[in-house]
Amino acid sequence: MSSVKRTGVYLIGALGSIASTVVAGALALKKKLTAPTGMVTCSQIFDGIELIEPADFVFGGCDIRTEADSRDIFERMAPVSPAILMEIKPELDEFHNNIDCGCAGNCGEAIENLVYPAAKEKSLEQEIENMRAALRSFRRKWGLDEVIVVNLASTEPPLELSERHCEIESFQKLIAGNEAAMVRASTLYSYAAIVEGCPYINFTPSNGALLPAILKMAAERGVPVMGNDGKTGETLVKSALAPMFAWRNLEVMSWEGFNILGNMDGRILDHPENRESKIRTKDHVLSKILGYSPHSSVSIGYVPSLEDQKTAWDFIHFRGFLGAKMSLQFIWQGYDSILAAPLVLDLVRFAELAKRRAEAGVMTHLASFFKAPVGVENHALQDQFRMLTDYAGKLRREGRG
Known part of the structure; x- marks a missing residue:
């Protein structure tokens, strides 16, 4: 796989059950402790398409909670075999102990009550710069060619959209003016990711993540994106x-x-x-x-x-x-995390492939993974899945991927 670059996966909500299971699953696959059951990319449909192996992912991330919460999560990973957990515990602990401090601005009382005690209020531009710095640091630390950002954070309240969310210039003025009530934390994360050239996946229902202006930025900057809300149950x-x-x-x-x-x-x-x-x-x-x-x-x-x-x-x-x-x-x-984790691994593989192929903007062929797929009005599962198989067929015809 010489054309596949060294890839990092930066998980927002890294101390949550889904993120922990994503990392646990990749580690178990790397150590050949489990089969890739539940991963769409491991079906015969994608045989011969050059996708990065989950075993090769380098994981990082951020959370608004403290590292102490990770131990409680580990204890509650009941669906995962104790034998597997014992084999991967050192690496999982290392991941949990190297998490950046996240952002919870304008996310409602339920989420803001979880924030690090030491967290201080910052301007929108400061928050974005902190996120960008964290992504750059993660890239440098592990010598990564690509970083895929996946939002697995808790669901934010709906953001009421206005015309100012639709165009890049008006949206950037909103950020520069520190109009915090006009954005959510998910907005800042996606903005930072796209400015840093990182493909972005919104696995949450939070509609602040992929605003129209953000989508236009992604297309202009050559960054693949997709969401919203993983479809698992x-x-x-x-x-x-x-x-x-x-x-x-x-x-x-x-x-x-x-x-x-x-x-x-x-x-x-x-x-x-x-x-x-x-x-x-x-x-x-x-x-x-x-x-x-x-x-x-x-x-x-x-x-x-x-x-x-x-x-x-x-x-x-x-x-x-x-x-x-x-x-x-x-x-x-x-089990929520067991259903979601393999799909997250799939989405990272597709996002890395899209970036490698110089695809930009909304990855509509991934509609079948989401409840509210951006840019797709057809919600029938078989039609959405056909979009994915058509994409696979296109890759084969081009002899690429």
């Missing part, structure tokens, strides 16, 4: 199942979704303003697929004892021939 099933009703011309009258989960994600989503961001990305899928809006609701409840487990129960009430009313129910139970 209920919405994954919904985007696969809803097209069936459309194909059979069955009328969906109601689709109700009930979700319960633990871990830090659940704790943050227990706050209404943060939960609203998540519901927005989950709730618009049906109308996009069906072409109409049935009665639907999505509820999210915090159950601490579940820790990293999440359960979704969906009830679908539909009408068929002669007006007969029928129903379908499904229950999805899984």
Whole structure:
């Protein structure tokens, strides 16, 4: 793989369950302790395409919490085999003990209450410069050719967008004027990443990350980006199942979704303003697929004892021939971090490949990985996945990748 460059992965929210599982998974793959089950890039579809190996990733990151929290996370990594954890513990501890201080500006009370006690308020330009310096330091320390930035932080409240978020010049004036209420921490992270030439993945629902001006900057500077909100559970099933009703011309009258989960994600989503961001990305899928809006609701409840487990129960009430009313129910139970981590590894591989190929801007072929894919209106899973397989076919025809 001579053309593949030495690549670092900088995780925002590095002390969280998903980030810890991403690193644990890459370490386990490197030591051949596990198979790449759940990684889309390891399916036969991508055989022969030159993708960087997760075992070769160099990990770094930042968080708003202290390193002490990492021990609690380690103790709660129940889905991971104790035998695997024992083998990778030294490297995982080293990762957790070398985390930069993150930013939580204008992210709401739920997130700001987690901040380092010593954190001080800085101007927007200072925050961005600190982030850029951290990325440069990470690159220098490990002799990296490329750094991929992945946002795995807690969900922020929705950011109400204005015309000033749409153009680069007006957005930069907003930053220079220190108008902190007009941005979230995710905005500053993505801005810093793109200015440093780092491909950026927003795995969170936070809409402040990939603003229109940020997307234009990425395209102009030759930086691949994609988001928003990793599609790992209920919405994954919904985007696969809803097209069936459309194909059979069955009328969906109601689709109700009930979700319960633990871990830090659940704790943050227990706050209404943060939960609203998540519901927005989950709730618009049906109308996009069906072409109409049935009665639907999505509820999210915090159950601490579940820790990293999440359960979704969906009830679908539909009408068929002669007006007969029928129903379908499904229950999805899984580990949040276990479902998300392999997708993060996939996305890093695709982002590195895109940068190596001099692709710029939104990576729409990655739509199937996200609940609210930027630049893509088609939410049917099979159509989104076809975009990815078409991309793989293009690479083969070009003899590149």
